[in-house]
Amino acid sequence: MKRSPQPTILVLLFVAALLLAPLFLPAFYVTLLNYIGLYAIVALGLVLLTGVGGLTSFGQAAFVGLGAYTSAYLTTVHGVSPWLTLPAGLLVTGLVALSLGMVTLRLSGHFLPLGTIAWGIALYYLFGNLAALGGHTGISGIPPLQFFDIELRSGREFFYLIWAVLLVIILATRNLLDSREGRAIRALKGGTLMAEAMGVNTPRSKIVIFTVAALYASISGWLYAHLQRFVNPTPFSLTQGIEYLFMAVVGGVSHVWGAILGAGLITVLKQWLQDWLPTLLGKSGNFEMIVFGLLMIFVLHRARDGVWPFVQRLFPQRRPGACPIKAQALPRRPLPETDSVVLEVKDASKRFGGLVANDRMSFRVRAGEVMALIGPNGAGKSTMFDGISGVDPLTSGAVSFCGQRIEALPARDIARRGMSRTFQHVRLLPAMSVLENVAIGTHLRGRKSFVAAACRMDRDEEARLLQEAAAQIARCGLYEQMHEPAGSLPLGKQRIVEIARALAADPCLLLLDEPAAGLRYLEKQALGELLRRLRSEGIAILLVEHDMDFVMGLADRVVVMEFGRKLAAGLPEEIQRNPAVVEAYLGGVE
Amino acid sequence: MDLQIALLLGQDGITNGAIYALLALALVLVFAVTRVIFIPQGEFVAFGALTLAGLQAGRLPGTIWLLLALGTAIALVEGSRALRDRNFRRLPMILLVNCGVPLLLAGTLFALSPASLPLPVQVLLALMLVVPLGPMIYRLAYQPIAEASVLALLIVSVAVHVTLIGLGLLFFGAEGSRTLSFTDISFELGDILVQGQTLLVVVASLMLIVALYFFFERTIYGKALRATAMNRTGARLMGISGSLAGMLSFTLAAAIGALSGILISPITTIYYDSGFLIGLKGFVGAIIGGLASYPVAAAGAILVGLLESFSSFWASAFKEVIVFTSIIPVLVWRSLKTRHVEEE
Helix, strand or coil, X not given: CCCCCCCHHHHHHHHHHHHHHHHHCCHHHHHHHHHHHHHHHHHHHHHHHHHHCCCCCCCHHHHHHHHHHHHHHHHHXXXXXXXXXXXXXXXXXXXXXXXXXXXXXXXCCCHHHHHHHHHHHHHHHHHHHCHHHCHHHCEECCCCEEECCEEECCHHHHHHHHHHHHHHHXXXXXXXXXXXXXXXXXXXXXXXXXXXXXXXXXXXXXXXXXXXXXXXXXXXXXXXXXXXXXXXXXXXXXXHHHHHHHHHHHHCCCCHHHHHHHHHHHHHHHXXXXXXXXXXXXXXXXXHHHHHHHHHHHHHHHCCCCCHHHHHCCCCCCCCCCCCCCCCCCCCCCCCCCCCEEEEEEEEEEEECCEEEXXXXXXXXXXXXXXXXXXXXXXXXXXXXXXXXXXXXXXEEEEEECCEECCCCCHHHHHHCCEEECCCCCCCCCCCEHHHHHHHCCHHHCCCCHHHHHCCCCHHHHHHHHHHHHHHHHHCCCHHHCCCEHHHCCXXXXXXXXXXXXXXXXXXXXXXXXXXXXXXXXXXXXHHHHHHHHHHHCCEEEXXXXXHHHHHHHCCEEEEEECXXXXXXXXXXXXXXXXXXXXXXXXXXX | CCHHHHHHHHHHHHHXXXXXXXXXXXXXXXXXXXXXXXXXXXXXXXXXXXXXXXXXXXXXXXXXXXXXXXXXXXXXXXXXXXXXXXXXXXXXXXXXXXXXXXXXXXXXXXXXXXXXXXXXXXXXXXXXXXXXXXXXHHHHHHHHHCCCCXXXXXXXXXXXXXXXXXXXXXXXXXXXXXXXXXXXXXXEECCEEEEHHHHHHHHHHHHHHHHHHHHHXXXXXXXXXXXHHHCHHHHHHXXXXXXXXXXXXXXXXXXXXXXXXXXHCCCCCECCCHHHHHHHHHHHHHHHCCCCCHHHHHHHHHHHHHHHHHHHHHCHHHHHHHHHHCHHHHHHHHHHHCCCCCCC
16 A cells, blocks of 8 residues: 555545535436445445455445445335344345454455455345345335435435445545554465564454455445345345456556546446447447456456556655654563563474474573674574474474563564564565554554544554654664655564564564575674663573674573584584584584 | 155256365365466356357357457457567467467357257367367466466456456347256166266266376376476476466366356357356365365355255255355364464
8 A cells, every 4th residue: 555645635635626516517427426425435445455455355345235225224124214224234245244344254365255255245145035125126205315405316415425335434544554453464465474473463454454444335225226226136245346456557556546446447447348348349248347357367467556657646645744744752661670581492393294393492582782693504493493482383392572472472572562573585565664664563562542543542652653664764874765665675684673673572582584685794783783782771682693703702501502402502612612503504524 | 855856956966066075176186286277167167168169059159259369369469578588480380279279260160050069079179169268368467477476366356257258248149048068867776867968968077087087196287297296496406387377277278167057058058157156166066175175176066056956956946055155164173273474
């Protein structure tokens, strides 16, 4: 998700145009705009799901149907007020989406879309075959919406409601994305490993965006039912669900405004093709789908970000602010006493099938020391890190962190206890700024929820989190690059961004996987200086590094690994003299 | 329900299940080799059946136009690339394969009157028209973004699916077709009447599965596909071209789809969009196998066939609802079983 840097004035102009539109446009265009608005609400959910979260659904039309049918049924059969059927529809849709999400979201990514296809078809046939819902003929005579004494009977009146709802949803979505939970959602796209290591509960984030997208669809369905005042299964079919996804992708699946653009483009194009294609081909039928399909393939081949980026270039870009606003500093975690044991690894083993990557490894790390884990390539150092931090749990053995056993805990719970790490293969979100990347590290230090974020009730906390992130960036010497996209930095600097992100979590134990790789001499010196300062503050550091000068000049103690086993342990100078270590590194003297 | 009805339903379910099993195998194959979730698999079923029906009715099947169009498109893509590389010697071959062969086929169709040909020749012609569409679609739609995420490839699949559905309507019209029966034999087995055609479907499916087994176990191309499925990069380092493996798996998938369509079209009326639901039922089977295991996918597909035929007896209106919601318990079971560790 790129922050859409639209100056507010353009948005105001857009709103003004919307206010005037129904007064001047002929009825046909008002109807068209109504549908664009309804579709855009659904497409917006898909932007959140697909473009931001990296998930997708072909079954959104079924959720629209749930909202529409709930209201249609309750208002016509039980005479419930339409204002009460909206929450009822949201409840039904929410429950269905929650259970569907819980089922599919733990599996790899492609099971969700396949599940939504199956679900979309099943629900379509269910609508068409339940006698209580009118079967394939549907339900008619749905009452109009009523604002006090005004009945919204015409499309012109409805126009304002639809677009007001859409604008509120856009605002809420943008607010949500620009927040702590929003960053966690955006982190999903870079894979769940890093997000989990930063304490994000990724299954929960996925379920939340899936549910939110379904709720948007449900609102659209409620509006649709009371605009048409008639529902039947056709508009809730899988084909329509696919069309919603096309709208989001063509418009620009990573951009909030892309949803409106896509809904507009596809709706107008469809109208035009439906007039034009049957005459051209001499047959009637849904031939516009041929064009849409080819268009989609073209977009995915040539402009994966859709049309919106091209539109965006026409507008002036807003420059990011120099530095976050001053806010109260975040509370810090009390650090363990110097020299107390922070981490104790005992008989830790990790097997991948027949390969033993870690074989009964044991060592301790104390507060206020730098402990280096060295060894030839393939010795199992990174695997050891993954085992300790819970990213890829050990096969057997025990890990105690600050006196508590953690080997069975998921990565995010370990992170919560004050362990933070970097990755050997940098895991940043290249399109997000350095500041936002580092702010992901502060995830566990805030507590405001999705709802608070959507309503902008999280600004105080957000300012404190961003200030903390900025402070860690400055501390690591990247102040100048704070607002640049993380992907634009050289690899060595990206590693430093990872350290800043780990520090933003306020850890008492820092695991650094090859932090000095790719750094120049002066940068290495600066990094060494930073690590010494952290050590003097009482943070324990466990370090994997190949640069021996760097390690020997910095580490208090060294553990050497070879073939998954501990080869030697001791002070740096002892290690340098150890014949077994010399042999492992240089080969034996024959 | 008495035993006789149960046997009848069972026979029906196994017949459909055999077809779903074939499709499930193709889907697992394509996914394993290319990471493409091949939603358009079902369209090949419909195209195979309707092309054969067209030939039998003496019409020129619309698939020939698609073949010509895709051939021209590939020739343009490959040709412009050859021109850019100043590799002029490749041009004749590109033109011959992509334009010459389809034109030759079109000429043959014009020259012969397919309706009067013997059935096996008609089947062969139908396969020649439909099967090349598989690799051609791979070349045009998937190969340029072969390295994209599973999600992007899936969206392309859906786009290809809607395009083909639209073209199917254009080529074959909205009315359904049946093809001539391969055999009129029927015999009694105990209490029930077994149709020869039904038996043919089951036997042919089994034979295809056995043939696939030998292909994968005994031939160099089969082994190349298996190697690619296990480790794409490793296979490429061993000289197995990723695009060749892709083309090959799509050829197999298209052939399996078209054959399935040809096998069932004498017993079921096929419409231009029938393939989609048939293909998706294959998917339910494939998902039971986790999109990875061939035997479990095939068994799952048979189960889907049985579930479908028995639910059509008890609650015929809710047949599709039951079949497609059955995927949910499967997913629950899978999600409890697997602990998903993320790939790089």
